[in-house]
Amino acid sequence: MQHTSTLLDIKSLLTVLRKQRVIAYPTEAVFGLGCDPDSEIAVQALLKLKRRSWQKGLILVAGHYAQLTDYIDESALDNTVRERIFSRWPGPVTWVMPAHPTAPYWLTGQYASLAVRNSAFEPVRRLCLAFGKPLVSTSANLTGMPPARTTAEVHDQLGVAFPVFNEVVEGRDNPSEIRDALSGDLIRQG
Template sequence: MQETVVNKDNIPGALDWCVEQLRQQTVIAYPTEAVFGLGCDPDSETAVMQLLAFKQRPVEKGLILIAADYSQLKPYIADHALSVAQREKMFSSWPGPVTWVLPALPDTPRWLTGRFDTLAVRVSDHPLVQALCQKFGKPLVSTSANLSGQPPCRNVEEVLQQFGAHFPVLHGETGGRLNPSEIRDVISGDIIRQG
């Protein structure tokens, strides 16, 4: 009798399975530093619109991209517009829970920037976010995993309660932080949201 070999990497909740969902333009949930995030392929208008529909969030508000390293963000941001001091200040907080608002490149999709000519970006220090972005090969759209009016999800069970038992979620723990990431403007240095 032949044994069936189960590929543990390709079962729901595993990293490889979640990357496959992203490649199919599906929205997934995954743990970040403080809460679970909803994410998708930033280059797929279909996926981003699906994510905005889940969140009941208007496209004009713009979104955050989360990445494994700065090079993943360069196709979307006007890196050349930053001074050495601005870049150093940003890099001193990364990888970590600080989101920076940077000038966006002119061809960065409006479904990411919304009504702005800037884009909010973060290089995460969460090991599962790092692994997800590395394996996917680019950054992810990142917004807190919660339905409008509901508290952000802090574990897999809460994600499944809010979004349904079959919602694709990367199994793992959050980084244990209480507050979502701080958001700062790289040009002015202003704090937009306290961390």
């Protein structure tokens, strides 16, 4: 039996996302696994696939800042913090911000904060804007394996039938830098 890889366009990926399933898509440095952040079913499927504890929390990636406002507590961001964030956005910087009181626990994990990124990478922006909201963003790899940087590597780890956005990564060497929005402190080097 011959298997063909599942490389999809945005329209097909939207159908998969609306069925509460997980997809792979290119980001700035590696392929990401993503799903509808409002679907506990989809997020639990992603966590099971990654063998990742819900307590660690997740990153959301958006095509525009407005897509993040339902998930973060904007009232906790003063002008200095906003200037710090927007001086680096859109771009490959993930900011850990206070979570909105209604942000789902399956996104925040054990924290009162949420990691979010407003990407400048065009395929991510197109996908999020077409979906109408941010996506969960975690590296596309199985526990203990290196993050996938090509569609072939995604299929090697997750199977040829796994739905993958048919685009390439931007080419950065490292995943996004992560910083605390309130303090500006570096959490992960990018």
